[in-house]
Amino acid sequence: MMGMTPLLVAADLSKTFAKGGGRVVALDHASFDIAAGETLGLVGPSGSGKSTLARILLRLIEPDGGSVRFAGVDLLALKGARLRAMRARIQMVFQEPLAAFNPRATVAGALDDPLRIHGRMDRHGRKTAIAGLLERVGLDASLAGRAIHEISGGQRQRVAVARALATKPDLIVLDEAVSALDMSVRGQVLQLLVDLQREDGIAYIFVSHDLAVVRAVAHRIAIMEAGRIVEIGPAQEVIENPRSATGKALISAVPRLRL
Amino acid sequence: MTLLIRFLRSPEGVAGLVLLGLLISVALLASVFFPRDPLSIAGPALLPPFQDRAFPLGTDRLGRDVLAGLMHGARASLAVGIAATLVAMVVGALVGTIAGFAGGIVDEALMRIVDAFQIVPGFLLALAFVSVVGASLLVVILAIALGAWTGPARLARAEVLSIRERDYVAAARVIGMHPLEIAIREVLPNALPPVLALGSVIVAGAVLTEAALSFLGLGDPNLVTWGSMIAEGRNVLRTAPFLSIIPGIGLVLTVLGIYLFSEGLGEALARRRIRA
Numbered sequence: 001m002m003g004m005t006p007l008l009v010a011a012d013l014s015k016t017f018a019k020g021g022g023r024v025v026a027l028d029h030a031s032f033d034i035a036a037g038e039t040l041g042l043v044g045p046s047g048s049g050k051s052t053l054a055r056i057l058l059r060l061i062e063p064d065g066g067s068v069r070f071a072g073v074d075l076l077a078l079k080g081a082r083l084r085a086m087r088a089r090i091q092m093v094f095q096e097p098l099a100a101f102n103p104r105a106t107v108a109g110a111l112d113d114p115l116r117i118h119g120r121m122d123r124h125g126r127k128t129a130i131a132g133l134l135e136r137v138g139l140d141a142s143l144a145g146r147a148i149h150e151i152s153g154g155q156r157q158r159v160a161v162a163r164a165l166a167t168k169p170d171l172i173v174l175d176e177a178v179s180a181l182d183m184s185v186r187g188q189v190l191q192l193l194v195d196l197q198r199e200d201g202i203a204y205i206f207v208s209h210d211l212a213v214v215r216a217v218a219h220r221i222a223i224m225e226a227g228r229i230v231e232i233g234p235a236q237e238v239i240e241n242p243r244s245a246t247g248k249a250l251i252s253a254v255p256r257l258r259l
Numbered sequence: 260m261t262l263l264i265r266f267l268r269s270p271e272g273v274a275g276l277v278l279l280g281l282l283i284s285v286a287l288l289a290s291v292f293f294p295r296d297p298l299s300i301a302g303p304a305l306l307p308p309f310q311d312r313a314f315p316l317g318t319d320r321l322g323r324d325v326l327a328g329l330m331h332g333a334r335a336s337l338a339v340g341i342a343a344t345l346v347a348m349v350v351g352a353l354v355g356t357i358a359g360f361a362g363g364i365v366d367e368a369l370m371r372i373v374d375a376f377q378i379v380p381g382f383l384l385a386l387a388f389v390s391v392v393g394a395s396l397l398v399v400i401l402a403i404a405l406g407a408w409t410g411p412a413r414l415a416r417a418e419v420l421s422i423r424e425r426d427y428v429a430a431a432r433v434i435g436m437h438p439l440e441i442a443i444r445e446v447l448p449n450a451l452p453p454v455l456a457l458g459s460v461i462v463a464g465a466v467l468t469e470a471a472l473s474f475l476g477l478g479d480p481n482l483v484t485w486g487s488m489i490a491e492g493r494n495v496l497r498t499a500p501f502l503s504i505i506p507g508i509g510l511v512l513t514v515l516g517i518y519l520f521s522e523g524l525g526e527a528l529a530r531r532r533i534r535a
């Protein structure tokens with residue numbers, strides 16, 4: 001990945017929240033980049049600013065300072081229709097699959113939205129595309145007519161992945177995307193993500209508080225603490241020889257990580 | 260569909276539905292059974308109930324048929340109550356939704372107006388409005404709505420504010436949905452059901468307010484309403500108490516029916532929330 005122009009470059013991102021009369025520095029000059037087709041694991045204790053960073057990249061919240069360049073474009077400067085068009089290229093999968101869908105949504109409806117908004121397909125074309133998306137994430141096409149609340153948590157998270165894939169993005173940000181899943185389902189969804197990346201060359205920012213999960217998928221790992229990225233490097237190196245105190249603590253907390 | 264089934268499983272809901280169904284049928288059939296103006300004189304004055312087959316509930320001081328008045332009164336009470344509620348709900352939901360979405364100074368300004376209306380008791384507001392503008396059907400409806408729209412406004416705002424922060428709204432933004440479509444398709448359908456559930460409570464209050472206005476002689480003079488019947492009967496309360504008691508029972512049954520109905524609805528909605 002070295003030497004390539006990065007897909008996304010974030011520099012000096014900062015964000016302070018007002019909270020209960022006081023102020024919380026959620027992000028403190030965080031900088032990193034990610035190449036096309038790469039998985040960057042973002043690890044850190046709860047409250048270290050991982051979700052804040054993820055949401056800034058998705059333009060769900062605005063940073064107080066810093067910049068994000070995505071495919072050569074100043075992402076933070078985009079507005080209105082141009083921002084919405086750009087959104088096709090950066091997608092997100094949320095932690096709680098149930099909360100991430102409209103309670104009234106059906107599987108087909110949830111997948112139809114991004115296709116309708118970004119695609120130039122007619123209704124029939126979209127129907128075919130929905131079946132194709134379901135197949136890609138390992139779900140039966142017959143699930144299309146079901147309500148989101150009727151299917152299992154694992155199936156729901158697969159639908160969330162399918163929704164993120166619908167616009168053929170270059171980057172998917174996954175914020176604790178497998179943390180709410182059972183152990184057995186978790187492995188399957190991780191494998192699905194790895195397979196999809198191999199097929200399409202999608203880049204992932206894989207956010208988790210669980211280093212063991214990140215270890216399984218990430219090419220590089222960034223470690224966060226109190227809003228700062230305190231360490232970033234190839235996964236192997238960070239795991240075997242952490243330099244930051246937070247990195248050392250996280251790694252020693254996970255038994256037999258090196259195996 | 261499943262909401263209906265859950266509603267029908269609650270005994271309160273069913274009891275309320277039966278009562279309301281009965282009342283609405285009575286209201287709808289008023290003109291069929293009594294095509295004549297219920298304010299016209301139909302027979303001898305002050306006939307007690309259950310004496311004459313032609314006047315099952317008797318006649319009033321002027322010889323007007325009490326049953327005809329009761330049925331036409333049901334129509335007026337329900338119509339005014341429902342119309343006032345519709346106005347209050349539409350205005351309230353609109354104001355609350357705009358406040359919730361707009362935030363900032365627009366939200367502040369709108370909520371101060373809501374506060375101002377909420378400080379004055381609804382009945383006084385209605386009384387003042389009718390006294391100033393003059394009694395007619397439309398004025399009575401607006402007067403009642405004036406004191407009833409703040410509840411829906413507050414609730415709609417609170418719902419919008421909470422739903423705006425949900426992950427599925429963030430997910431809709433992430434896929435590039437237009438903000439207007441997000442408001443209409445993602446937020447409102449989930450924000451409004453609790454506001455609608457409030458509607459039945461408002462109808463009950465509106466029916467009572469209407470009766471009170473009529474009782475004070477501030478209703479539409481060309482309409483028979485339960486309130487005006489009770490006021491009429493008050494003049495002969497000692498000799499013919501039935502003239503006040505009969506429309507009073509109508510009022511109690513209506514409010515009870517609406518209350519039970521809303522209990523059932525609230526329960527059905529709550530159960531859906533738990534499952535979702």
Ligand SMILES: Nc1ncnc2c1ncn2[C@@H]1O[C@H](COP(=O)(O)OP(=O)(O)O)[C@@H](O)[C@H]1O
Nearest residue numbers: 017018019024026045046047048049050051052
């Ligand atoms: N909307 C918000 N308002 C106030 N404080 C917030 C908000 N979002 C996050 N924070 C605070 O910012 C810090 C970082 O939170 P977050 O990014 O969610 O961390 P993580 O995802 O790593 O657990 C925490 O202290 C959190 O309480």
Ligand SMILES: [Mg+2]
Nearest residue numbers: 050051052176
């Ligand atoms: Mg988080």
